[in-house]
Amino acid sequence: MTAGAALTIDGVGVRYGSFQALSNVDIQVPAGSLLAVLGANGAGKSTLGRAIAGLVPVSSGSITLDDQPITGWSPQCVRRAGIAYIPEGRGIFPALSVHDNLRMAVRQLGSRDARRAAIDRATELFPVLGERRTQLAGSLSGGEQQMLGLARALAVEPRVVIADEMSLGLAPLVVDQVFERVEEVRRSGVTVVLVEQFVRRALAIADRCVVMSRGTVAWSGTPGDVGDELLDRYLGRDVPASAAEAP
Numbered sequence: 001m002t003a004g005a006a007l008t009i010d011g012v013g014v015r016y017g018s019f020q021a022l023s024n025v026d027i028q029v030p031a032g033s034l035l036a037v038l039g040a041n042g043a044g045k046s047t048l049g050r051a052i053a054g055l056v057p058v059s060s061g062s063i064t065l066d067d068q069p070i071t072g073w074s075p076q077c078v079r080r081a082g083i084a085y086i087p088e089g090r091g092i093f094p095a096l097s098v099h100d101n102l103r104m105a106v107r108q109l110g111s112r113d114a115r116r117a118a119i120d121r122a123t124e125l126f127p128v129l130g131e132r133r134t135q136l137a138g139s140l141s142g143g144e145q146q147m148l149g150l151a152r153a154l155a156v157e158p159r160v161v162i163a164d165e166m167s168l169g170l171a172p173l174v175v176d177q178v179f180e181r182v183e184e185v186r187r188s189g190v191t192v193v194l195v196e197q198f199v200r201r202a203l204a205i206a207d208r209c210v211v212m213s214r215g216t217v218a219w220s221g222t223p224g225d226v227g228d229e230l231l232d233r234y235l236g237r238d239v240p241a242s243a244a245e246a247p
Contacts, residue, residue, distance in 0.1 A: 004032040004191035005082060005159035007052070011061035014044075014051050014215075021047045022215045025061070029160075029208075034182075034192040036202040036223070039212035040235050045195045046088060048212070049162045052193065053085035054078035065160065080108070082159035088168060090149040094138025098129050098148060101137050105152035122151040126181070143174035150181055160191040167198035175201055199231065211235075 007029040014022040022044050029035045037045050050056045052063055054075040062071045065081055073081070085091075093101050099119070106118040123130035126147045132140060137148055146166055153161055163182065167175040179201050186192050186205070196202040203209065203223040211219040211226075211234045218234055 004189050005066045006031040007160055007191060007193070008064040009048070009052070009061070010064070012048075012051060012058055012063060013060035014047055014056055015059045016056075020215060021056075022051065025212075025215075025217055027210055027217065027220070029191055029193060031066075031191055032186070032189045033207040034186040034194060034205060036206035036209040037193060037195045037212060038197070038199055038202060038209055038235070039218075041197075043212040043234075044215040045212050046164050047215070049085065049164045049193065049195045052078075052160075052162055053083060055085070079156075079158075084153035084156065084158035084161050086149045086153050086161065086163045086166065088165040090145045091152065092137045092145055092148050094136065096137055097134050098137055098140070099133040101148055101152060102129075102155060105155050109156065118155040118157075121157075122155040125154060125184070126151045141174075142170050143177055146170065146174075146178050147181060150178070150185070154185065154190075158190065160193065161185060162193045162195070164195045165197060166194070167196060167201065179205055199235065 009025055009027040012022055012025040025048060037048060039045050047056060051058055054073050058071050062069055064070065065083065068081065070078055070081055093104065102119045102122055106115045109115045109118055128144060129148055129151055137145060140148065166178055170178065175198060182192060182194065183205050194202055203226060206223050209223055209226065210217050211230065213234050219230060
């Protein structure tokens with residue numbers, strides 16, 4: 001797996017017309033680490049992920065990958081630089097087979113041998129996908145679809161993976177299985193930005209976390225520093241205060 005890259009978000013703002021979706025967001029993500037981005041619905045978490053991926057324009061501030069400014073780059077250029085984005089909803093083609101989904105993901109690679117090797121790597125990471133290679137992606141279980149989305153992102157050996165709401169719509173046991181794969185990705189050296197509302201599981205695997213509120217970073221620190229008062233204030237619901245309470 002390719003070595004991870006450091007990601008720097010410096011004073012980033014994003015506007016949707018007159019609406020300020022992000023304002024003066026500052027985040028440092030060290031190479032090879034996992035950052036959990038937490039917050040209630042509408043806090044700006046997904047907009048942040050999309051801004052890093054080049055899917056929404058940045059109105060102020062800058063985004064840097066290692067020493068390379070990538071602010072204003074197209075999504076295609078961001079992908080080529082080594083940032084893979086897994087959108088909410090899994091980012092797969094339901095009407096295509098598992099194998100064809102992987103083929104679509106690696107089409108940017110130069111040679112047939114490189115594409116074949118990339119698909120082989122993906123199915124080694126997720127053996128169930130190899131077993132289901134001829135099956136339509138839309139007929140997979142929710143967890144298998146999420147694994148396919150992750151496999152598509154990893155097939156091109158990215159330096160950074162941004163995963164948006166990977167637990168959405170999944171049963172807790174399946175969430176555990178998916179997050180185990182995310183942990184494996186981080187252990188391989190890839191930098192991970194995990195945008196997530198399943199707070200317990202995110203805290204259990206993160207090196208650092210930020211809590212977003214109304215388009216800004218309201219708090220940042222380590223999972224062990226997250227307490228009940230902080231979670232109640234910004235998420236407005238009863239969730240475990242620390243990773244130690246995660247199942």
